[in-house]
Amino acid sequence: MRIAIVGGGPGGLYFATLMKTLDPAHEITVWERNAPDDTFGFGVVFSDETLGSIEGADQVVHDRMEEQFARWTDIDVEFDGHAFTVGGQGFAAMSRKDLLRILQERVAELGVTVHFRTEAPDPDELRASYDLVLAADGLNSAIRTKYADKFGPALDRRHNKYIWFGTDLVFEAFQFFVKQTQWGTMQIHGYPYSAQGSTFIVEMHEDVWRRAGLDRTEGDSFPPGASDDYAVERIAEIFADELRGHAILTNNSKWLNFHTVRNERWYDGNVVLLGDAAHTAHFSIGSGTKLAMEDALALAACLHEHPTLEAALEAYQSERKPVVESTQRAAQASLEWFEDIGMYAGQDPAQFVFNLLTRSRRITFENLKERDAQFAARMEAEFARHQGSPEPAPAMFQPIRIGELELKNRVVLSPMDMYSATNGTPDDFHLVHLGSKAMGGAGLVMTEMTCVSPEGRITPGCPGLWTDEQGAAWRKVTEFVHARTTAKIGVQIGHSGRKGSTKLMREGMDEPLEDGNWEVIGPSALPYGPGCHVPREATRADLDQIVTDFTATARRAVDAGFDLIEVHAAHGYLLSSFLSPVANRRTDEYGGPLENRLRFPLEVFDAVRGAVPTHVPVTVRISATDWLPDGNTGEDAVDIARAFIEHGAAAIDVSSGQVSKDEKPAFGRSYQTPFADKIRHRVGEPAGAKVIAVGAISSYDDVNSILLAGRADLCALGRTHLYDPNWTLHAAAEQDYRGPAAQWPTQWAAGRRKPPTSRTDKIPPRLQLLREGADDQIQLRWTPSGVVPT
Numbered sequence: 001m002r003i004a005i006v007g008g009g010p011g012g013l014y015f016a017t018l019m020k021t022l023d024p025a026h027e028i029t030v031w032e033r034n035a036p037d038d039t040f041g042f043g044v045v046f047s048d049e050t051l052g053s054i055e056g057a058d059q060v061v062h063d064r065m066e067e068q069f070a071r072w073t074d075i076d077v078e079f080d081g082h083a084f085t086v087g088g089q090g091f092a093a094m095s096r097k098d099l100l101r102i103l104q105e106r107v108a109e110l111g112v113t114v115h116f117r118t119e120a121p122d123p124d125e126l127r128a129s130y131d132l133v134l135a136a137d138g139l140n141s142a143i144r145t146k147y148a149d150k151f152g153p154a155l156d157r158r159h160n161k162y163i164w165f166g167t168d169l170v171f172e173a174f175q176f177f178v179k180q181t182q183w184g185t186m187q188i189h190g191y192p193y194s195a196q197g198s199t200f201i202v203e204m205h206e207d208v209w210r211r212a213g214l215d216r217t218e219g220d221s222f223p224p225g226a227s228d229d230y231a232v233e234r235i236a237e238i239f240a241d242e243l244r245g246h247a248i249l250t251n252n253s254k255w256l257n258f259h260t261v262r263n264e265r266w267y268d269g270n271v272v273l274l275g276d277a278a279h280t281a282h283f284s285i286g287s288g289t290k291l292a293m294e295d296a297l298a299l300a301a302c303l304h305e306h307p308t309l310e311a312a313l314e315a316y317q318s319e320r321k322p323v324v325e326s327t328q329r330a331a332q333a334s335l336e337w338f339e340d341i342g343m344y345a346g347q348d349p350a351q352f353v354f355n356l357l358t359r360s361r362r363i364t365f366e367n368l369k370e371r372d373a374q375f376a377a378r379m380e381a382e383f384a385r386h387q388g389s390p391e392p393a394p395a396m397f398q399p400i401r402i403g404e405l406e407l408k409n410r411v412v413l414s415p416m417d418m419y420s421a422t423n424g425t426p427d428d429f430h431l432v433h434l435g436s437k438a439m440g441g442a443g444l445v446m447t448e449m450t451c452v453s454p455e456g457r458i459t460p461g462c463p464g465l466w467t468d469e470q471g472a473a474w475r476k477v478t479e480f481v482h483a484r485t486t487a488k489i490g491v492q493i494g495h496s497g498r499k500g501s502t503k504l505m506r507e508g509m510d511e512p513l514e515d516g517n518w519e520v521i522g523p524s525a526l527p528y529g530p531g532c533h534v535p536r537e538a539t540r541a542d543l544d545q546i547v548t549d550f551t552a553t554a555r556r557a558v559d560a561g562f563d564l565i566e567v568h569a570a571h572g573y574l575l576s577s578f579l580s581p582v583a584n585r586r587t588d589e590y591g592g593p594l595e596n597r598l599r600f601p602l603e604v605f606d607a608v609r610g611a612v613p614t615h616v617p618v619t620v621r622i623s624a625t626d627w628l629p630d631g632n633t634g635e636d637a638v639d640i641a642r643a644f645i646e647h648g649a650a651a652i653d654v655s656s657g658q659v660s661k662d663e664k665p666a667f668g669r670s671y672q673t674p675f676a677d678k679i680r681h682r683v684g685e686p687a688g689a690k691v692i693a694v695g696a697i698s699s700y701d702d703v704n705s706i707l708l709a710g711r712a713d714l715c716a717l718g719r720t721h722l723y724d725p726n727w728t729l730h731a732a733a734e735q736d737y738r739g740p741a742a743q744w745p746t747q748w749a750a751g752r753r754k755p756p757t758s759r760t761d762k763i764p765p766r767l768q769l770l771r772e773g774a775d776d777q778i779q780l781r782w783t784p785s786g787v788v789p790t
Contacts, residue, residue: 001026001303004130006120006143008032010044010096011275011292012136013103013114014061018300020110021058029113029130031120038225039100040252042166043193044289045093053297064102068094070192072782074173077356078242080180082349086357087779088371091174093193096289123147123271132309133271134299136292139259141277151273152264157257159339161214162203162283163231164256166249171198172781176356177242178341184208185342188239189284195784197249201283202235205339206257212238214255227253258282258335260328266321267313274299279324281331284338285360291327295320329668330360336674343681347710350382355709361670365395365708366701372779379708395707396700397732397741400443400714402690403617403650405563407714408486409443409741410707411728414694414716415492415566415621417448417458419504424451424464426473435480437721438487441728441742445487446716449494449568450474450557452549455518456495456574459504465493466549471556478561486743490564491557492621493608495546497574498522498535498583510661522577523584523591523600529661537586543600546574547607554608558616565612567605569644570623571658575601579622579640580659582631594636598643609648617650619692624656624675627663634675642683651690652679653716669696670706677711684713692716700731 003019005012008030016028046054055062069092077084107114120126123143126133135143144151170192177188186208190200209215217230227250236248261280266273275292299316306312337359344352357363369376377392384392389399397409413434420429430447438445451457451464464470474491481489500520503511512533521542522535538546550567557565569575577583578600584591590600609618622644624637632640641652654676657663665671672695680691693712697703703715721727732742733754744752 001131003028003132004126005030005134007136010289014293015296016107016112031115041096042199044096068098070782073780076173077176077353079178084353086375135277136274139276150268154262156260161209169246183211192782266317282335284334285331330362334360364701364705396703404615407443410714411442412716413437413442413445414718415446416718419461421463426463436725438481438485440726447491452553458496465553465556471560474560488563491562492566494568495574551607551611554611566619570621570655619651620644620649621653626659627657627665641679645687645689653692
């Protein structure tokens with residue numbers, strides 16, 4: 001192949017190396033606009049996994065890199081005068097200049113032509129005269145811009161300001177300094193890259209940056225390679241204690257906003273994107289150089305595994321794009337955490353450190369437990385102490401109160417529509433469904449949305465609580481839960497609004513009924529989506545009747561023996577659609593600004609709260625975002641939660657979306673938890689209201705991690721309980737927990753031990769373990785003289 005590479009950074013040069021080692025007959029030319037010794041930045045950090053792939057691909061490059069590495073396993077965090085060290089991570093870093101030198105030497109050895117200080121020819125000319133054109137031209141890729149209609153790029157400018165420096169202070173580990181200043185929270189991310197120096201990034205929210213006067217040079221234009229001397233001077237003053245008199249080194253150091261780059265497609269014809277031209281991920285979870293070199297590995301392999309260029313590039317995109325998108329989701333969680341870091345300034349120092357380490361959701365409590373058991377044990381002990389618990393236990397098994405209601409643990413069976421009622425009346429299915437989860441250990445089991453009127457149903461199979469007969473059927477369920485388990489049971493009450501009068505989900509989700517339709521209403525005459533009912537705009541008389549229906553249902557819920565009532569104001573049903581500007585276009589006092597859109601949902605909540613005894617907590621489920629450009633956002637959710645809490649909500653159950661069929665949710669593990677986190681820290685915890693996280697939480701490790709980090713007070717799990725009704729009891733067995741928070745029913749006591757698995761005859765090195773100390777963990781730190789175990 002004749003290959004043109006635009007961009008002589010690590011990604012482009014490494015791709016050239018790999019292609020030449022796979023087939024020396026390839027004719028490869030690289031264009032690089034900068035000089036060979038020009039490089040912006042200081043260090044590059046790699047994971048062990050990436051290094052393993054590099055070693056297998058080109059031993060020469062790997063060995064030369066290995067000679068330059070600084071290695072360590074620790075993360076040091078200094079926060080509010082407290083220092084923490086967490087071990088067992090595994091890092092390798094080197095000078096970016098050394099990495100470029102190694103790759104430049106290697107491509108020269110292999111016969112690759114490199115034109116330094118040279119602009120690449122026009123991309124149209126390149127693609128006409130070469131078999132493959134590789135766009136490795138970075139964040140501001142000219143090739144990506146030229147063919148933007150083909151690649152579909154999206155650049156997301158973030159809120160924080162950051163600046164990249166070096167220093168002759170050699171850090172011994174990955175270093176975080178989190179500093180509370182008079183202007184707000186600032187932080188340093190740093191790591192060593194050689195025996196002579198370290199690299200570090202100073203980051204802060206743009207508001208903090210402006211309050212500190214660091215925007216003084218905002219209008220200045222710096223030539224390539226020049227640095228912001230005023231920034232150097234101010235950072236040296238602000239972080240004088242942390243830098244301990246050492247010099248700040250500069251290299252094109254100026255204030256920037258991070259841009260997340262995404263592309264719908266990574267190739268067009270014979271042009272393909274690699275590295276920052278294709279994608280970026282926030283520096284707080286890894287190196288862009290690492291991702292670019294991983295791209296190069298995959299692309300080189302695909303080109304030699306497939307018979308045609310089209311097939312190879314499609315395979316490259318199919319292989320790498322999902323991996324990178326997963327990394328970007330983790331990076332998004334991490335960068336948003338740092339954007340909101342000031343929100344955590346009041347956290348206990350130990351909890352703050354755990355929160356920081358688990359911010360991307362890729363590292364969990366169990367991960368940390370494997371890496372540093374002592375630190376993990378300290379986290380559990382600190383959490384127990386703050387809960388007033390006499391003994392440490394897994395966080396999910398610490399008791400908690402919602403209002404006056406005490407729960408034995410923090411696991412909630414999330415409301416899930418079963419569509420199995422007859423004329424709104426629950427039957428033995430509901431008894432078994434809810435009773436089995438209560439017997440399975442959940443601290444609180446919640447019914448599906450129980451409708452306040454026949455017209456408030458989603459489908460003909462939805463349960464209700466508008467008649468005494470229905471109340472008697474529900475009492476059968478609550479009496480079983482109370483008699484046979486130590487769980488509590490709550491009822492979620494709601495009205496379907498414009499999403500009503502539809503088929504059962506398994507027969508056609510959101511499809512209007514063909515027979516037996518009933519009229520649906522909403523805040524405005526807008527359908528949920530194409531093919532859905534167009535609702536009638538609710539009148540004042542309609543609203544009054546709905547308030548009456550909610551009130552009567554709440555009273556019946558108390559009479560039926562429910563311990564808690566949740567008002568459903570999420571997922572596009574009636575109250576949710578009043579809250580959303582997507583569904584609510586009214587021009588009266590119930591539409592327009594959020595204050596008005598809250599008016600009717602608050603009228604309903606006040607009526608419910610006033611209709612039930614004070615010892616019965618009333619909670620609210622909300623959609624924290626509409627996942628639409630013109631819809632409610634996470635910031636709106638904070639204001640919505642605040643309003644309900646001010647009116648007496650004992651807890652906010654934080655879900656999202658389902659307000660419109662046009663939504664584009666960012667699905668992923670625990671993807672809704674950041675909304676719960678923000679609500680808990682900004683309004684829930686200060687007011688004493690609890691916050692429930694829900695959404696793709698599936699393991700006890702996720703639950704414990706969320707609770708220990710302070711992102712929520714309880715976790716609601718839905719489908720996980722459908723998979724395993726005894727999930728909570730099994731989670732207790734997996735964690736060797738035995739206590740009141742996870743008591744097995746007497747009849748099942750013989751099964752409380754985890755079943756045995758295949759045996760092993762392997763004899764453990766018992767004497768060796770005794771001599772070395774089985775619980776000792778080797779931690780490695782980096783010093784100018786090399787790696788030092790501690």
